[in-house]
Amino acid sequence: MADYDYDLFTIGAGSGGVRASRVAAAHGAKVAVAEEYRVGGTCVIRGCVPKKMLVYGAHFAEDVQDARNFGWTMETCRFDWKVLRDNVLKDVDRLNGLYTQTLENHGVEIIPQRATVSGPNEVTLGDGRKVTARHILIAVGARPLIPECKGHELGITSNEVFHLDELPRRILIAGGGYIANEFAGIFNEFGTHVTIINRSDTLLRGYDQSLRDRLLQISVMKGIDFRFNASFRGIEKTEDGCLRVSMTNHDDLEVDCVLFATGRIPNTEGLGLEAAGVTLGERGAIAVDDYGTTNVPSIHAVGDVTDRVQLTPVAIREGQAFADTLFGDKPTKVSHDCIPSAVFSHPPIAAVGLTESEARNKFGTIKIYQSDFRPMKNVLAGRNERSLYKMVCNAADGRILGIHMIGPDSPEIMQAAAVAVKVGLTKDDFDATVAIHPTMAEELVLLK
Incomplete structure (x- = not known):
């Protein structure tokens, strides 16, 4: 077999690239990662994590108002954007350090440069140096789409x-x-x-x-x-x-x-993939098979750059599966069915499985169970905002096809409920489960 500088060269140190590189190294592979900005990718640096911190900060606005009806009085209360912003960015720095440390602890070489593909087994670094690898993994994620208009x-x-x-x-x-x-x-x-x-x-x-x-x-x-x-x-x-x-x-x-x-589009522009013979799909997405391999056997891709499901946990799963398949002698496919998701709006949304319209189109006859209620905290706070939980079931056998929720803490509640939908439990299984009272989550086992 030909000699290469690395067994695996990963371009992009986001969620998928970090997981794939770390696991591949744990399996004994010699691994390098090129990252032109910071280790951690969109989720850690400019996405899920700092955004969720802002969501937490925003919730205090309503909590301060609601606290009055719970007996709390705050005479002086003001919001300082710069304090929150700087604390969030400070935590991003901390996480960047932890991700870097994780790679280094597993013996992964981090190259802080831009890298492009210059052949099936060759990568060109920003300083002009060329390195070779038995396998190349593209994990560069996606970038914001900016509408074309004047200004x-x-x-x-x-x-x-x-x-x-x-x-x-x-x-x-x-x-x-x-x-x-x-x-x-x-x-x-x-x-x-x-x-x-x-x-x-x-x-x-x-x-x-x-x-x-x-x-x-x-x-x-x-x-x-x-x-x-x-x-x-x-x-x-x-x-x-x-x-x-x-x-x-x-x-x-x-x-x-x-x-x-x-929206966000795959960040493949200028990577040299076309010259290397890699097939790109709509919007520049990298076309891969079930194992993350492109039409060029030595080049692979995971995460948002494939434009399948643009979610951090999916990229991590794909990175893990790729490394286990290629370096762990454990062929693994990632199922993209029944993936739970959340929108951290005010109030938040969480969902898993089929929507009502999707279920009707696929199964014809379905049953809908709902709970439209005012959370206990909102009642005492004098807030009229109502929550809605919805369960979509197959009328033939009662199997749960989807659960959809909007209300406080819905994403936290949905994680456990998603397991039930994934394994194919029925409405009867939920009905047979004793409620935890008083909670919002108990509505899931009391749906009518």
Whole structure:
């Protein structure tokens, strides 16, 4: 067999790349990782983790208000964006260090440079050096998609939002997906006036209609404005430093910040994959088989760059499976069915399995069980916000096809419920389980 500098060379040190590299090294492979920015990837550096910290910070706005009816009085209470921002970024630094330490402890060489593919078994580094590898793994993730319109450079994306010098008084968020709705909730709680602009009239496409309708209703009650069926015409800076946005089907809008949250595309541009013969699909996604291998047997890919399911836990699973298959003599496929997901909106959404419409299309006759209730905390707080839990079942055998929830702590509750759906439990199994009272989670075993 030919000699190579490495058994595995990974391009990208995000969630999938770090897991694959660490596990491959644990199996005895000689591994190097090239990362041009920081170890940790989108999730740790500019995504899930810092965003969830902002979500926690935003929740205190309502908690402070609700506390009055629970007997608590806070005479002086103010929010300092810079304190939260700096503490979040400090924790990102901590996690970056931990991820780096994990790779180093497993003997993985970290190369802090950009790397491109220059052949089936060759990688070219940013300094011009070429190295060879028996296998090359592409794990470079995805990047924010920025709409093409005049003045788009005046907007920001989720990459820059964590570094704002100050809170905008008015923000326009473009998009109807989870990133747009999450940041809409965050900024609204911080006191920013939020407007969402969306090309269609649908929020959170792919989630159950009942949950989408409920989130829209609650968001409007909280003061978030929506402009549907609207596309950008242009963005321009005014004399006083504000941004004037023109759009289709609506009047111009003046804001202090425009945040693009219009989706993410695979980050394959300029990687040299076409020259190496790797097949790319729609939007530049890397086409792979069930084991993460491209049409070039020595080149592989995991995570968002394949544009299958853009979720951190999925990238981690794919990285683990890839390393076990190739270096652990344990062929492993990752199932992309029945993946639970969450939207950390205000309130949050969680879901697993088929929506009501998907289930009807696939099975025909189904049964729907729902609980539409006001959480106990909201009752005493005087907050009218209601939660909704929904279970979709196959009418023939009672098997649970999907569970959909909107309300406080829904993602935390869903993780356990997702196990039940994954293994094929029935409504009778839930009915036979004694409730934990008083909790919101007990609604799942009391659905009618």
